Amino acid sequence: MNFTDIELIELMHKAGIRPSVQRIAILSSVFNTRRHPSAEDIFSELSPHYPSLSRTTVYNSLHALCECGLVRQLEIDGANMRYDMAPQKPHSHFICRRCGRIFDMAMPEGLSASAGSYEGFCVDCVDVYFKGICPDCKQKLTT
Numbered sequence: 001m002n003f004t005d006i007e008l009i010e011l012m013h014k015a016g017i018r019p020s021v022q023r024i025a026i027l028s029s030v031f032n033t034r035r036h037p038s039a040e041d042i043f044s045e046l047s048p049h050y051p052s053l054s055r056t057t058v059y060n061s062l063h064a065l066c067e068c069g070l071v072r073q074l075e076i077d078g079a080n081m082r083y084d085m086a087p088q089k090p091h092s093h094f095i096c097r098r099c100g101r102i103f104d105m106a107m108p109e110g111l112s113a114s115a116g117s118y119e120g121f122c123v124d125c126v127d128v129y130f131k132g133i134c135p136d137c138k139q140k141l142t143t
């Protein structure tokens with residue numbers, strides 16, 4: 001799944017956020033890399049191409065993109081906030097304790113994965129996280 005700049009601009013228009021060049025680049029980084037980047041990851045990926053880009057712009061843009069519902073924050077990594085594409089079907093995440101990569105996983109069976117009302121509780125956010133060792137790191141450990 002890859003989003004062109006045109007598609008990203010259209011999404012931003014629909015979400016009511018102004019598509020500046022830097023915001024498009026930041027959104028593309030979240031949507032197209034699929035690696036759940038941190039703000040720092042995005043900054044180091046983009047700064048060679050956008051010399052005027054500052055960390056503050058990255059943080060502010062991510063904040064704006066979260067506010068308008070295009071991006072969501074993942075609190076899975078204790079050290080850094082990580083970012084994911086918001087409009088996609090509910091899924092859970094696995095973070096590797098060794099390499100820090102985040103993988104998409106299916107929601108555990110039997111879990112209602114959407115916001116709503118449950119026994120009087122109003123749920124507006126569902127995050128399911130798994131932690132452990134990814135297959136790559138596991139292989140490195142055993143060889």
Ligand SMILES: [Zn+2]
Pocket residue numbers: 096097098099100101133134135136137138
């Ligand atoms: Zn790993």
Ligand SMILES: [Zn+2]
Pocket residue numbers: 036084085091093103104
């Ligand atoms: Zn994800």
